[in-house]
Amino acid sequence: MQIELVYVPIDAAAVLSGVKAGEDGAVTVFDGIVRNNTKGRQTRYLEYSAYEDMALDQMRALGAEAIQRFGVRNVAMVHRLGHLEVGETSILIAVASAHRGVTFDACRWLIDTLKQQVPIWKKEVFVDGAVWAPGEPFPAEIALG
Numbered sequence: 001m002q003i004e005l006v007y008v009p010i011d012a013a014a015v016l017s018g019v020k021a022g023e024d025g026a027v028t029v030f031d032g033i034v035r036n037n038t039k040g041r042q043t044r045y046l047e048y049s050a051y052e053d054m055a056l057d058q059m060r061a062l063g064a065e066a067i068q069r070f071g072v073r074n075v076a077m078v079h080r081l082g083h084l085e086v087g088e089t090s091i092l093i094a095v096a097s098a099h100r101g102v103t104f105d106a107c108r109w110l111i112d113t114l115k116q117q118v119p120i121w122k123k124e125v126f127v128d129g130a131v132w133a134p135g136e137p138f139p140a141e142i143a144l145g
Contacts, residue, residue: 001067002076003059005052005120010078010089019076019094026100028107032091034084038133041126046084051119055079058118062110070106072097077110079120090122 002018012031020027034046063075074096084090093110095103114120122133 001060001063001074002078003056003063004078005050005055005059005081006078007080007082010080010092012089012092015076015078015092015094019074019096021073021096023098024073024096025098026103027094027096028100028103029095030091030093030107030111031089032111034086034088034090036086038124038126041124041128043086044125044127045086046090047123047125048079048081048084048090049121049123050079050081052081055118055120059114062113062118066095066106066110070095070097070102070109072102072106075106075110077114079114081120 002015012029016027016029034043036043059077059079063077066072066075072095076094077091079091080089091111091114093107095106095110097103124131124133
């Protein structure tokens with residue numbers, strides 16, 4: 001399992017290479033990128049910060065839970081911190097398993113859960129101001145309990 005917080009661009013090819021193995025029939029990837037607008041406001045850039053030790057601990061726990069819960073073989077989660085320009089990857093999640101269905105389910109669960117639970121914060125800087133993003137509601141259909 002590869003779990004990281006980085007201040008440099010994420011090397012997607014290296015992450016994918018590290019998550020794959022001969023017994024895998026599928027790798028599902030979520031590549032979260034900085035878009036050029038939010039709700040009609042033009043984005044200049046994003047700034048990510050985190051409570052790093054806690055974030056890493058929680059990301060490791062989520063990765064282990066995904067392996068157990070969905071039966072996937074391997075998980076990689078790399079989240080970028082610091083200043084990100086439009087078009088850059090902010091988070092890369094890769095899930096590997098023998099079968100594709102569980103990789104899709106695990107990947108979706110990982111990004112949605114990470115965004116709700118892990119202490120990583122996003123500041124969106126627009127051409128007309130800045131806000132701290134509140135996050136998105138957790139999809140009820142995949143919530144625990």
